[in-house]
Amino acid sequence: MLIDAHCHFFTKNILTQSLSKLESYMTSLEKLSKPASTIGPKELQKYRDQVFEFANHAIEKTPLEMYETMKEAYGQDFIAVPLMLDFSYTFIAPKDKVLDQKKSLLNSMKSMSEKQREKGLIEWMDDLAKSIEDKIDYYDRSVIGVDVFKNAYEEQIKDLTRLKKERPDRVYPFFSIDPRRNDEFDQGILGEIKKYIGRDKPFTGLKLYTSLGYSPTHPILYDDSSGESVYGYCEKHQIPITIHASLEGFSHMLDKSLVEGDIYYGPSGKAIPSHHAYKDGIVDYRNNFTSMSFSELTQERLLLLNHPNIWRKVLTKYPNLKLNMAHFGGIIQMCKFLKGNQTGFYAPEIIDLMKEFPNVYTDLSCLYNYEKKDLYMEEIYEKIYEPLPEHIKDRVMYGSDYYMLILFDTPLDNYIQGFRQAFGPEFKRISEENPKRFLFD
Ligand SMILES: [Zn+2]
DSSP states (O other): OEEEEEEOOOOGGGBOHHHHSHHHHHHHHHHHHOOGGGSOHHHHHHHHHHHHHHHHHHHHOOHHHHHHHHHHHHTSOEEEEEBOOOOTTSSSOOHHHHHHHHHHHHHHHHTSOHHHHHHHHHHHHHHHHHHHHHHHHHHHHHOOSOOOBSSHHHHHHHHHHHHHHHSTTTBOOEEOOOGGGGGGSTTHHHHHHHHHBSTTSSBOEEEEOGGGTOOTTOHHHHOOTTSOOHHHHHHHTTOOEEEEEESSSOOOOOSEEEOOSEEEETTTTEEEEHHHHSGGGEEEOSSOGGGOOHHHHHHHHHHHHHOHHHHHHHHHHSTTOOEEEEEEEOHHHHHHHHTTOTTOOHHHHHHHHHHHOTTEEEEOTTOOOTTOOTTHHHHHIIIIITTSOHHHHTTEEOOOOBTGGGGGTOOHHHHHHHHHHHHTTHHHIIIIIHHHHHHHO
């Protein structure tokens, strides 16, 4: 049966009240996507229509209706893999974290020896007060006032759990959680993962979207020195993980954020601990929400928090992790790669990782016709897919990224048609055999 390894069923339940109103939602999306001055009136109208249709999906449809809409476009029964995203700290900083830092600083003050206290107490307290002040100041400044997402975590769990009950053998959702929320749950985020993901549970795999503000090597995910890590657990139980692997996409919007673990450091091209590059590991971003270029803002965060070299570090420690690097680098990167332009590095990096690590997959979702070329998918097939060794072709999966495709003027029926034509008999391999192995083996 056809499997779409990558789609989203976000509903209005995750949006705040004001954004559930279509108009403001459209305006904000428009603002986020392109400055109006760069597009003509005709284009703008078309774009408005797309945004309207996009917003309509979010606001009008239930997850089951979204599934049925896809089924109609596909013209056949199929398996959907809707991916959840934990948007908790997209627009607001994890404030509890600051309080915890404050607490732990105070605790460490208490545990100082009497002598130390007497000796350096005054200077030390001055430093302490200043550092807390600084931290609170930047957290407050980085809050832009509107949190677009309302209880997004809980609502998505509800939405997708219900859908799983309605279509148990047609829908295999992926769970998502931000590791910075570890202290919010009694058993930590690994407890949540164990509660929701598994054969007899509503979710089949895990989705991580690190540009939402954390490192792929966040200690809760990566560090198993004091017990089990998330990756250790997923590797042991072969729980599939899908990550975003493209330079286009989404990110958190804060201008500063504390990052625990590694970041991508451009000058060396390597993954290094964030506190080596930034004081106290607090990343100070060049592009912020007010200096509005959405793609520059997201790209900076996507590189810094999600570069393939950070994932290489994860895979080196957990070489059997079942990891889907979604989007194969993304269509814009792919177009550059096809032209031999070496800034198109992402797809070849993914291919290298697939060669080195036996359980690394990729999916071909959201590969819309960026350059509006005839036979663009044929070119991807001939120049990128076809030359791959067989054992790598076994780990390439079809996906749509429904309903994000609407924003790129790409109806789902055309999308799959393009794939069928370009891939011919290989389509069965990428849309049935490979995703089946990724999801269920
Ligand atoms: Zn997606």
